[in-house]
Amino acid sequence: MSELLVELLSEELPANVQAAAEEQFASILCKELSDAGVPMGELHRGSTPRRLVVAIEGIPTVLPARNIERLGPKTNSNEKIISAFLKATGSQKTNLSTKNTSKGECYVLNKVVQERETKQVLAVVIDKSIREMSWKKSMRWGSTTFRWARPLKSISVVFDGKAVEGAFDLGNGTNLEYTNQSVGHRFLNPESFCITDFAQYKNELALRHVVIDRNERKSIIYNDAQRIAEAQGLHLNEDNDLLEEVAGLTEWPIVLLGQFEERFLNVPPEVITTSMKANQKYFSLKKENGGLSSNFIFAAGTVTEDGGKTVVVGNEKVISARLSDALFFWSKDVSVPLIDRVQNLQTLKFHNKLGSMYDKTQRVAALSKAIARKLGADVSLVQHAANLSKADLTTSLVYEFPELQGIVGYRCALQQGETPIVAEAIRSHYAPLGPSDACPKEKTAATIALADKIDTLTGFFSIGEIPSSSRDPFSLRRTALGMVRILLENNIDYDLSEGIALSSELYSAKFPEGIDDFMRDRIRSTFLERGLPEDVISSVLNNDKTNNVSRLFERGTAIREFMKTPEGAKLLAVATRVRKILPKDWATKEYATSSKLLASDYDVRMCGMLAKMTLQFPVLDYGAKLQRLSETETTVTEFFENVRINDDNVSIRENRIGMLIWLQRFFDDVGDLKAIKARAPSCDPTRPASHSSSNTSSLDKN
Amino acid sequence: MQDSKKLRCYQDIILGLQKYWGSKGCALLQPYDMQMGAGTYHPATVFRVLGGKPWKAAYVQQARRPTDGRYGENPNRLQMHHQFQVVIKPSPANSQELYLDSIKEIGITPALHDIRFVEDDWESPTLGASGLGWEVWCDGMEISQFTYFQQMGGLECSPVTLELTYGLERLAMYVLDVNNVYDLPYNNSGLTYGDVYLENEKQMSAYNFEHSNPQKLFLHFNDFEETCEELLKKRLPIPAYEQCVLAANTFNSLDARGVISPQERQAYIGRVRNLAKACCETLLKANP
Secondary structure (H helix, E strand, O other), rough: EEEEEEEEOOOOOHHHHHHHHHHHHHHHHHHHHHHHOOOOOOOOOOOOOOHHHHHEEOOOOOOOOEEEEEEEEEEOOOOHHHHHHHHHHHOOHHHEEEEEOOOOOEEEEEEEOEEHHHHHHHHHHHHHHHOOOOOOOOOOOOOOOOEEEEEEEEEEEEEOOOOOOOOEEOOOEEEEEEOOOEEOOOOOOOOEEOOOOOHHHHHHHOOOOOOHHHHHOOOHHHHHHHHHHHHHOOEEEOOOHHHHHHHOOOOOOOOEEEEOOOOHHHOOOHHHHHHHHHHHHHHEEEOOOOEEEEEEEEOOOOOOOOOHHHHHHHHHHHHHHOOOOOOOHHHHHHHOOOOHOOOOHHHEEEOOOOEHHHHHHHHHHHHHHHHHHHHOHHHHHHHHHHOOOOOOOHHHHHHHHHOOOOOOHHHHHHHHHHHHHHHHHHHHHHOOOOOOOOOOOHHHHHHHHHHHHHHHHHHHHHHOOOOOOOOOOOHHHHHHHHHHHHHHHHHOEEEHHHHHHHHHHHHOOOOOOOHHHHHHHHHHHHHHHHOOOHHHHHHHHHHOOOEEHHHHHOOOOHHHHHHOHHHHHHHHHHHHHHHHOOOOOOOOOOOOOHHHHHOOOOHHHHHHHHHHHHHHHHHHHHHHHHHHHOOOOHHHHHHHHHOOOOOHHHHHHHHHHHHHHHHHHHHHHOOHHOOOOOOOOOHHHOOOOOOHHHHEEEEEEO | OOHHOOOOOOOHHHHHHHHHHHOOOOOOOOOOOOOOOOOOOOOHHHHHOOOOEEEEEEEEEEEHHHHHHHOOOOOOOEEEEEEEEEEEEEOOHHHHHHHHHHHOOOOOOOOOOEEEEOOOEEEEEOOEEEEEEEEEEEEEEEEEEEEEEEEEEEEEEOOOOEEEEEEHHHHHHOOOOOOOOHOEEEOOOOOOOHHHHHHHHHHHHHHHHHHOHHHHHHHHHHHHHHHHHHHHHOOOOOHHHHHHHHHHHHHHHHHHOOOOOHHHHHHHHHHHHHHHHHHHHHHHOOOO
């Protein structure tokens, strides 16, 4: 068995596409090899800014003859289909045999592929694999027409220790001949070397200042950064995205420590770390006491003659220039009170059709006020914080770093003597920004966060900007999920539909179409994620058109828990029996009931039970309601087994139906129980809910 | 810094780059005698990246960015800085190596510095131009833009042109280890960059932010646009393009006065782009 190695050497690929490209190339190559009938063993792969490499062991040098079976149309297909198949495969009807398949009898074309040397198929497979690669952004270069993420410089193909002949056509008469050579680090080892296999390739590269394995580069950077930080008595602020990116910016990471002047620590720490990360790809460090350190860590890409001294000095200069800009902006920004910035929001668009950020602020403040009243939050505090919530959008720092919205406002607010509650509300009213982001917990912040999101969602829906499965440019899904989470995680008793209705009024718009379904989908997925089974969610949502998320969830949880007990099955059974017997028109038609029409003891008992429940129900929690409903089983069973619902006397019949409707309303109060699927049989050995023959027969019983 | 011994002043850097790119077959052109936002606007780039004929040129161009003016008070920001621009069509196979050799000429060697190619896809909405490439980092500082032109004036570039843009002031400050642009030695006879440009920065900042006349500028913009369109009808894309450049610069001046709202902004950029596109199309029709 032999090994195949393919290396694609290019000019520097963007850091954020390398890992995916490595994976894509490996999977395409494997698929193409497998389609060509090449058996494969262990796979190795790697990538750096300049290369993608895939090596596959366990490939035989000779591919034995094999039979390829191609399934054709069914034998009873019409002639057109059959002749199309013949044409597509270049075969005659006499070549076809038949085979019984699950679809019926089909034509089959058997083709024998002769034994051949593996290397004969490799050139074609590799050519195809390279062309199959897809990039988010690709380009042409020179006079050629082939597109790649950056210019492709060389293709090395080695099989069984030897070069594979072939060439890649870049278009316009330019070929890249396959080679068995590669090169080392761009500056430190530009000389070429021969490749024989992956192990040797990896070693040769390591000697030539290239670590081909991404994860290995990541751990080098991480471990060295930890070590350097510790030596300084500092803590590394870990950042996986940054680590991933930095590992894609160098083939040979050299981790170095730099420092900026202490005076820059007057700039808010979030501004410093953002500038360092976004512009310079530096890791920030924390001091023992948790404060930001003036030291930073970065990974250079080469070994220099002076041990990195010049490199460190240069980087320190760059960050100094950036931070002196930031310091200038910060002192300018903080000198203007947030309240004075609110008017300027008029010059900032929220959306072309939805007015300015000033308009949005006004709406959010009004909505916050209304919600605050509902929640018993401090209305004037909420209104004040809401009014300031977007003011930092007019600062230079947010202009430079949009991701610092909220944070700059928070820092300004604290500096300008606003209360910590107001400052925190300004900072966290954008949250949660994704599933891993924390929800605001404090009432003021949570209220504004909710109002801001309701305003955004309602606004975009009102102008028809409704997300599709592939397009959600305003992140409305995230917005809606955020709303659901804020309510749920703070156990806020509030119906979102009420907020949306109020928000629509503030926009002078109708309650937007489609918004309810959209919200319900988000509620459903959130509940699912939080452990409510699908059927339980349906049972809750089917019967309750409000979007009071906390109450819905509470009810779902009660149902889920109850269904785990033996009483759960009892409840479903009795609910099913009652439902099946109700006439179709029960929900709309009036069925009069009267104590005078209680024709038997069973009627009396039934009526007594219902009357008692009517008194009890309002004060019971969902769990107790479910328990109480399951306890109706004895009375209901007795009732069904001993009276004939369809009594010849219409009044008595209607009275019985009326009582069952009464009972049905209690069931409906906890949920749509018919949506619930019977749990595992061990829970309910006696009577599965779907088994309904005994129920229907009771109609005819005397 | 040991490696930059032979370079002592700002003009040494320009001379070094000119000498190097001249030796690589580039025509050493002069700045275009009009105000423009970047070296890319020079017809030696805009027009020459179109069509199939090979082209190699290098030149310095003043880049006017009215909003970046700081009255000469900021050590790094200027309303007019200088770019050294290189365009080579088709882009050579050894483009990166040629570039790396060029910075060695001005004292930046990989033996001492950490040089990296960091993704930066370039786009000019006003020119309808775009390309893929990198910003080149030297010890964490962006010292050049490196672009493979894919489109100009909305037209596909084929063959592809290599465009290199060096920010001269920033590069000089780094190589000569000077922290304030106005302290840069301009030549070897004691003249500083401040001696040459400080007063210019002060007065031009005052003009850009305080004394330009927005009403007149709006009228000028319309005039330039109209003239450009008339010239295009007469199949004179070169003078038409000059009107387009004037319109683009007028837009920048208006932007610096903060009189263009965000929605209008897009509309103005679109109007300039339409002119640029029409100029490119007309030129290409005449000289395919």
